[in-house]
Amino acid sequence: MTAPSRRRVLCLCGSLRRVSSNRAALQAARQLAPASLELAMYDGLAALPPFNPDDEAGPLPAPVLALREAVGQADALLAACPEYAHGVPGAFKNLLDWLVGSLEFPGKPVLLLNASARGSHHAQEALAEILRTMSAELLSAQPFPVALPGAGCTAEQILASAERRAELRAMLDCLAGELA
Template sequence: MTAPRRVLCLCGSLRRVSSNRAALEAARQLAPASLELAMYDGLATLPLFNPDDERDPLPPSVLALREAVGQADALLIACPEYAHGVPGAFKNLLDWLVGSLEFPGKPVLLLNASARGSYHAQEALAEILRTMSAELLSTQPFPVALPGAGCTTEQILVSTERCAELRVALGHLAAELA
């Protein structure tokens, strides 16, 4: 048996009780044996991106981010939409990866964990990722129709429909990485 493929989960929200984080945590619990999902928890620790700071040595939190991305076989991203766009903190994370050697060509799968089916941020995020030379594993984000802001992992896991949506996304991810 081959080792599971490592997938780094990136949540675009800083909220303590985040629906996007809950979707990623549920995905972690539902992942097939061929995938090992790990959460990245350093979004709030990243300094504001400044190209002048992109030199040796990099801030420790940026080094940790780049190392985590470099060790991952793929990224699974769930990002909310704020004012029809990508949240500033998550865009900051992506800006720190633009000049990295770890990111270009990285396989990425997007989850759209929204009750309303937001699409503005999803389109913007896909464009940013394409510009950064990500390998988007699907032309569209995989929808996970969560009940709304602040839902929990447990609420997702007790929903047959939400689990089925996550399993479809994870199945696609596993097949693409096989």
């Protein structure tokens, strides 16, 4: 009998901050992931050029090719995105715009993690609408909340809390169940 294969999940952080709570939540999730899931971080957000539809006609920039390849190799995406001025940060929207014309994205399972201590919801609602428009398969009607202590927290601080570990495990159980 062969062991079940691990499902590859690409983690997308919507923040460019050096010390990002969203990135910390994704890193904590990586450490808690069950054996059936392999969570990999995408770290190329800052390298993506501004989206221009004209660039779709010629050779794509290398960072865009790398993004599309990473998305294509993933069985699902896990996104943690902050809220700026009640919206999706521009850099993360730029990443999504580069995926609109790709063959790798439509139908891709996506799970959203809301890493806000204050229960921000505007960006999460906008992000879900963008993803539905892009033909993503949202794995949950609502983003999974992880009530982090605030901006600049670390994965270690998140993992030190039994409540945060339980929230992350619930999210990971959903993800593993949907990909089984």
